[in-house]
Amino acid sequence: MKEPDSISQIRVPQLTRLRALIVEDNPDDAELLLRALRKAGVDVQYQRVQTASEMRDALANREWDIVLSDYHMPRFSASEALKLLQDSGLGIPFIIISGTIGEDVAVEALKVGASDFLVKGRLVRLVPSIQRALFDAEVFRERRRVEQALKESEIQYRRIVETTLEGIWIVDQRGVTQYANATFAAMLQTTPELLEGRPLMEFFPPEWHERALNRFEEIRNGKVNRYEIPLVRADGTDLWARLSTSLMTDDGGVADGVLAMVTDLTDHRKLQAQLMVADRMASVGLLAAGVAHEINNPLAVNIANLELVLRDLPELLGDSPKAHMVLEEVQDALDAAQRVSRIVRDLKVFSRADSEERGAVDIHQVLDSSARLAWNVVRHHAVLTKDFAPDLPPVYANEPRLGQVFLNLIVNAAQAIPEGSVSKNSIVLHTHRRRDGKVVVEIRDSGCGMPPNVLAQLFTPFFTTKPVGLGTGLGLSICHRIISSLKGQIDVESELDRGTTFRIVLPSLREVATQSVTSNAPESATPRLLVIDSDKSVGDSIYGVLRGAFRISVLTDAVAAARLLGTARFDLVLCELQLMSDVEGPLHGMLSSYLEERRLIALAPIDTLQAPDAGDDIGLQMLEKPINPERLELLTASIVHSLRGESP
Template structure:
């Protein structure tokens, strides 16, 4: 026979005549039969172990094996093999009972014409069932993978449906909605209006406008706005991005994700604020530079220039041919000497303002000298404590630390109203710690946040350029403490170049680490 379909049949039958008749009908039905007949439970167990069977044909009630027992054996082995009962003396109630237990079909031996269609139908259903199981398994794996992905995404994965009459719903929401929105997925799916209620009033208009535009043009829905979760005082920035597609009844379905971008927004604001402060500081420094140039120019013009003019005037009478007494020339010489001494003093003073020569003696000597100069000029006691006579530093680094110290003393004289200052300068395992404490009125947060607090801002920027740490704190009525901590082995300062933008990316040295190092060094 052409195109015969191979069929592995396990028969539970003890009548040779019935077996031959069944096999003949199946052969005529287009099957190429491979058949094994058994009639005991032991033989049934063995047969199910040695081969895969397409179908089991069983008599209803053999002396040593019933159809009900056959079903139990097949189920115990968790096999998906259709069982068809073939019998000649079973009533309708018994047939219904065995079908309820799991038999696929019940055929009377007197009507075997139904056998071939029944077998084909059972094979087809088994094949469909196996496909269903395979598809269901693949779907379960896909759903498990989807759940793993969505649970690890930093946001809420969702589906949003807008019907033709503008009714909104959430067919799906991931578990992250509880964390981001303070709403469980089920709450949001049951009451979709809860989400727009979280949006701040000033952002609701753009939310709805962009949603409608996306639905009309089938373009990506991009929206950023602020929400406030019920019971939470903080405001969150969220970013919503979803891709639309048209579904039935002119409805639009979006697949998208919502993520928390609060940290990014705060960082953007901080960057913008830092840039603004940097621009203000740069402008301030430029003004200070011009003012300093003007001051130096005035001093040179008024002081040195005036003195040199006076010297010229003293020398002018000595250049004519008029005969004069020796006392006249001696008086002129003394006057010129006095004026030259004044020029020397002015030159030294201007030079010290630009760069104190004491820095050539080291940072310790420079700090001690500046403290004494400050104390003599302002009448404020300034005590310097240093465990070492000298700290070896790169010249540029020493100048930077000295300038921060100068600016700190200037701020104290202007604002602190202090009577006593304690200065500590210490080297700790590659770090320089400068600590200045006064007993003045104590700086406040408001003072530090003032727009014109360029002194503090400049010191902080200088320390950041040195990859160091600047900290200032005040106790009202008790005083202010300024702490700077700078690495001594800064490669950028060793090479004589500092890039403020690049150094701003470096992490400053934590003060806690210094305190620990300080304790260890003292032990």
């Protein structure tokens, strides 16, 4: 191995000054050593010692360049002196000068750490020996310093590697894992030790093996340095990751492996998918609102005219059989028109045209609307039965959101039952009021049921038992979020081949009102608001509107915002959508708890949104830019009231 430059540059010193500790009981012999050194032009500072305690004191009180020691002394010996010097850890060279020991003893002394051995009567080698010993000692000290620095550097490097938020993965040219840091191991729900030695293909789903192998070859050829691919966790689930790769080379420049920096994209992909679902649902809502509006007016005219015909036609036609036939046909037309009217009314429940504010909601009315909308699916699978409790109190909720939950659960119930035996299968919509006043809705089906391992993951985003293309795995997770936001509960009971029951428990309107009256007064502290937008004018306008209601911090820099979020807690955060969506930006991951707690509002240009609340199903409120002051005040107040358990 090549020596470091700092060692290779050390030269044998010119001996002009010397601090020598002489271990010698005979003053005359010590004087011979001094005379030989002075004759060679060496300026010597020295001290003579002859016992262990004297040597220990001398080493403690002064700095020395070298120790020159006799071998045999009445109360001390060279071997004892060498051991004492080595125990001190000073690293001073030690030369034995004696005329009474043989070659074997001298060799043994050199083996245990002496720098050299000289015969007292022949001191011609004294100066060269000291020079060589000083040179060797300097090399030893420098090598130890370099090794210590290298060790500290390696410790620091390992600390950085082990604590970085990025996963680090190193494979050799054969594709065998040589190193994985703790972050990467945690991503895969395992330990670094269990990853080392594993072949490349074990990290990827089987259907990705060919593409992963092709990518690896491209990386080895220097063609690819960043791509996204799923990895397999220890529990068998997929982890979507971005691999930023670089080719590793040895000292000769020959490629000997691949280094990959691994970024977990799972949450980012979930957010993207949820935003897409929210956007799709917003589009459906807008379409439903448009259809309802366009159909409703001409439909109302038709119904009114048909009712007039039914009222006036008997007087015109009389009581003939033909008149009865015409009247029956008009009645059929009116019934059909009224059915269309009910469908339009049901569509309006799910549209975004109506207010999103919460209020008194008739559970039975929403269940009826949901059942009618799902009827085309249900009628091919089961008999739908309604078991509604009389005098069920209204709940405090948002009607469109609640309808979305019921529709999803009814359709799921139908899809759990095979087609073809309608009369043998059932879907029951049941309601009742508990003793504590809460309202319970149960949606039961006689379908295939679910095993415990499926039930455990049922409300997890992206988990689905439906075939590819028939389910996103987001429906039940959104249902769970909606019910939780209404301060309710949703749970499920299921047994294989026996069916499934979804149970929703919601507070009644009276209960919410009572809690509002008896609850403690609102928090005296003014809520804290953080605004993050690269356009300072946006933050300034928000500050101007809300400064009387919040303690507001306005930042335009994402790095500064991430630093502040790491040290302070806010009641509400308004953040530019582009900044929070950047997976490589400093805010990535910092806002997850605010999103989960529905304390986050995304600020987005109006041309990027089809509806201002398009992200509401995932807990992400949307506010269009330019900011509408009235909507800003209503939205922020609604969130704060909701978090405090107050009525908006």
